[in-house]
Amino acid sequence: MPRGKSSGSAKREPVSPPAEAKKAGADAVGDATRSPLKNVSAWKDELEVAENTSESDVHDKKQKTGGAPRVQSKGKGKSAASAGAAKPCSSSMSSSGGARVLYWHRTDLRLTDSPALTRALDPSTYSDHGSDGTIEAFWPIWCFDPTYVYSTRVGVNRWSFLLESMRDLSERYEELNEKQKLWVLRGRPELIIRRLVRDWGVTHLAFEKDSNAYSKVRDQKIKALAEELGIQVIDTPGRHLYDPDEVIKQHKGKPIMTLHQWQSVTSKMGDVPDPLPKPESIPDPGSTDLDEHGEEWGQYAGVDLNAEIRTGNDTCFEHLTGPSSEPFSVPTMGQLGFADPTTTIHGGTIEAHKRLDLFLSTPEKVAKFSKPNSAPTSLEPSTTLLSPYIKFGCVGVRETWWGCKRVIADWEKKGGRGETKEPENMFGQLQFRDMYACAEAAVPHFERVRGNSVCKYVDWALSNVYDDHGVEIIPRPTDRSNPKAEEYFEAWREGRTGFPWIDACMRQLKYEGWIHHLARHSVACFLTRGQCYISWERGMEVFDEWLIDWDPASNPGNWLWLSCSAFFSQYFRVYGLVSWPQKTDKTGALVRKYCPELKNFPDKYIYAPHTAPQAVQEKAGCIIGQDYPFPMLDEHAAKDLCIARIKDAYHLNLHGDSPEVINGTAEDKLKALHEESGATEDMHHEEGKKKRKRSGEGAMDKFVKREKK
Numbered sequence: 001m002p003r004g005k006s007s008g009s010a011k012r013e014p015v016s017p018p019a020e021a022k023k024a025g026a027d028a029v030g031d032a033t034r035s036p037l038k039n040v041s042a043w044k045d046e047l048e049v050a051e052n053t054s055e056s057d058v059h060d061k062k063q064k065t066g067g068a069p070r071v072q073s074k075g076k077g078k079s080a081a082s083a084g085a086a087k088p089c090s091s092s093m094s095s096s097g098g099a100r101v102l103y104w105h106r107t108d109l110r111l112t113d114s115p116a117l118t119r120a121l122d123p124s125t126y127s128d129h130g131s132d133g134t135i136e137a138f139w140p141i142w143c144f145d146p147t148y149v150y151s152t153r154v155g156v157n158r159w160s161f162l163l164e165s166m167r168d169l170s171e172r173y174e175e176l177n178e179k180q181k182l183w184v185l186r187g188r189p190e191l192i193i194r195r196l197v198r199d200w201g202v203t204h205l206a207f208e209k210d211s212n213a214y215s216k217v218r219d220q221k222i223k224a225l226a227e228e229l230g231i232q233v234i235d236t237p238g239r240h241l242y243d244p245d246e247v248i249k250q251h252k253g254k255p256i257m258t259l260h261q262w263q264s265v266t267s268k269m270g271d272v273p274d275p276l277p278k279p280e281s282i283p284d285p286g287s288t289d290l291d292e293h294g295e296e297w298g299q300y301a302g303v304d305l306n307a308e309i310r311t312g313n314d315t316c317f318e319h320l321t322g323p324s325s326e327p328f329s330v331p332t333m334g335q336l337g338f339a340d341p342t343t344t345i346h347g348g349t350i351e352a353h354k355r356l357d358l359f360l361s362t363p364e365k366v367a368k369f370s371k372p373n374s375a376p377t378s379l380e381p382s383t384t385l386l387s388p389y390i391k392f393g394c395v396g397v398r399e400t401w402w403g404c405k406r407v408i409a410d411w412e413k414k415g416g417r418g419e420t421k422e423p424e425n426m427f428g429q430l431q432f433r434d435m436y437a438c439a440e441a442a443v444p445h446f447e448r449v450r451g452n453s454v455c456k457y458v459d460w461a462l463s464n465v466y467d468d469h470g471v472e473i474i475p476r477p478t479d480r481s482n483p484k485a486e487e488y489f490e491a492w493r494e495g496r497t498g499f500p501w502i503d504a505c506m507r508q509l510k511y512e513g514w515i516h517h518l519a520r521h522s523v524a525c526f527l528t529r530g531q532c533y534i535s536w537e538r539g540m541e542v543f544d545e546w547l548i549d550w551d552p553a554s555n556p557g558n559w560l561w562l563s564c565s566a567f568f569s570q571y572f573r574v575y576g577l578v579s580w581p582q583k584t585d586k587t588g589a590l591v592r593k594y595c596p597e598l599k600n601f602p603d604k605y606i607y608a609p610h611t612a613p614q615a616v617q618e619k620a621g622c623i624i625g626q627d628y629p630f631p632m633l634d635e636h637a638a639k640d641l642c643i644a645r646i647k648d649a650y651h652l653n654l655h656g657d658s659p660e661v662i663n664g665t666a667e668d669k670l671k672a673l674h675e676e677s678g679a680t681e682d683m684h685h686e687e688g689k690k691k692r693k694r695s696g697e698g699a700m701d702k703f704v705k706r707e708k709k
């Protein structure tokens with residue numbers, strides 16, 4: 001049975017998640033693909049529960065796992081004979097006194113620039129932690145958790161990128177020690193770790209620290225488990241330039257909401273640390289014998305949210321160690337039941353370094369990197385495209401940071417001048433990533449409106465839906481009272497809005513799993529405050545699924561920014577759907593690639609083909625309204641109405657944690673304000689027309705020009 005007790009098919013009808021699925025958000029021990037869907041808030045709520053995990057609960061599980069048949073895995077030369085017998089052990093000392101270390105990879109799929117791995121490989125680490133200062137056995141592991149495989153929506157491109165990165169990492173280990181690999185186990189981490197401690201005699205568990213809500217809950221539970229089992233945990237920050245928890249602490253516990261705040265706090269924390277070299281060697285693993293039995297290694301019993309993209313049978317979780325022909329191997333897309341990816345972006349440290357080296361090979365480009373001047377319309381990425389690699393930890397942030405510093409210093413020595421500054425330069429980009437991490441880690445419910453103290457309340461269409469107990473209903477029920485918004489949302493998601501620039505970006509996102517930052521700006525602005533007035537929660541959810549570089553802080557953070565819900569408040573600056581892409585490409589190359597039905601239109605009409613005369617449409621072989629949609633809304637009228645409504649929301653000035661938002665009265669208050677101000681669809685139409693005449697088009701362009709000055 002592929003999925004144990006899994007339900008097998010997606011439930012499209014609105015359902016409240018079964019108790020198990022809801023709990024999964026808090027219980028699940030995820031990996032780098034994880035997309036939060038709706039559960040992050042629940043994880044934050046569960047922090048306390050995690051701290052108080054009852055011992056009897058853990059003991060119950062232990063009872064159940066006892067007495068299973070013992071099987072021997074047949075790993076590549078890693079038998080008990082070659083690697084030493086298993087030593088059941090529950091203290092932090094092995095029988096011979098050396099440390100027996102599990103190194104748990106999660107979002108750090110690399111060997112170089114890894115403070116956590118370097119520390120885990122340093123024998124002196126263990127002299128303070130109850131061992132004799134030697135490493136007796138070392139297993140780099142990955143826990144492939146069925147809970148996230150089924151209960152979080154992840155597109156094929158991100159799955160594939162993850163598996164490629166895991167394979168690459170495994171090969172890097174083998175290069176250093178032929179007995180080594182990435183030991184991949186299929187099951188829930190807490191159950192796997194319990195078993196490995198028992199069967200492999202593990203004494204220490206090491207991993208890279210992660211500060212986001214989900215990871216904190218997971219790691220607290222793992223730490224409680226470790227204490228119960230009598231093993232030591234060694235967690236070390238390394239995912240960011242500075243540990244977000246430490247930055248928040250220095251900021252007196254408050255979230256970091258501007259780049260300036262982040263810079264000011266971290267300026268007192270010393271330089272960004274130097275990247276650490278790749279380890280010269282990796283110790284041997286110990287025994288890899290395991291008791292394997294069908295229960296209690298974590299089959300999933302909830303709704304399969306990835307059923308729609310699962311085209312084949314998933315056999316991944318049939319055995320704890322994977323197929324008997326290749327135990328502990330990295331799963332394949334086929335074993336997960338997924339079709340092949342569509343993206344041209346491939347995972348792994350080698351690809352990551354190719355990207356970084358390519359960028360660093362042109363010093364002038366590094367020194368003069370200017371994000372606002374990069375081109376979202378470019379067919380070849382005009383920025384580094386490092387984000388998927390940074391997200392999965394295929395490349396370290398310190399390596400990227402100091403690589404750029406070194407190249408710029410050399411360039412300046414040779415007379416180079418005119419280096420760009422933060423926030424537009426590369427350092428500013430990496431700092432933004434840290435800034436969002438420092439906001440997410442300090443703000444409960446950062447990934448939604450309800451309960452989010454920094455998020456301005458707006459009466460968006462298609463917001464999250466909650467039951468009477470405040471528990472979010474997943475999947476979100478269709479809003480039958482607002483079919484137009486539902487239709488707009490689907491059209492946006494699928495790239496058939498009738499606005500070629502938006503459609504090309506959304507199709508590229510789905511196909512490649514990546515789009516340029518300013519393309520993200522365009523589609524996010526359009527969906528929310530620009531034209532559609534649909535909740536940023538919906539847009540974020542689509543990005544959660546399709547982005548390869550999905551990040552639990554950067555994604556909600558940027559959606560908050562773009563929708564003017566937090567970080568940014570100039571809601572009257574809206575991207576033109578024609579004028580904006582024309583700034584960097586008048587020929588519409590990206591549109592021609594991703595909306596091939598429009599490829600024969602003359603440049604003049606490429607971003608607004610509905611304005612082309614009938615004869616031009618016929619000549620292009622594409623009749624608008626028939627072969628490609630007519631624009632689904634009036635860009636300018638919709639924009640004016642959105643601006644007026646958001647102005648009201650700013651006037652009302654409620655936030656996600658305001659009592660009116662929690663008790664559900666905020667919406668009526670804001671609607672009453674719209675009636676008063678004339679920000680309703682009927683009342684606004686005529687006024688909007690007049691205003692447009694007065695202010696003219698291209699407000700966003702004027703704004704950008706002024707900002708650059």
Ligand SMILES: Cc1cc2nc3c(=O)[nH]c(=O)nc-3n(C[C@H](O)[C@H](O)[C@H](O)COP(=O)(O)OP(=O)(O)OC[C@H]3O[C@@H](n4cnc5c(N)ncnc54)[C@H](O)[C@@H]3O)c2cc1C
Nearest residue numbers: 383384385386387429430433517520549550551554555558
């Ligand atoms: C609505 C929206 C959602 C986004 N969601 C994500 C996400 O889930 N994951 C993600 O990594 N980025 C996200 N971004 C930020 C940004 O678009 C991408 O990081 C960037 O486009 C990646 O391309 P690059 O590697 O070529 O970037 P470069 O410009 O080359 O920047 C280098 C690195 O800096 C970091 N970075 C740059 N800009 C940002 C930013 N605004 N926020 C956070 N980090 C940044 C990334 O790690 C990036 O790889 C989002 C932006 C928007 C507008």
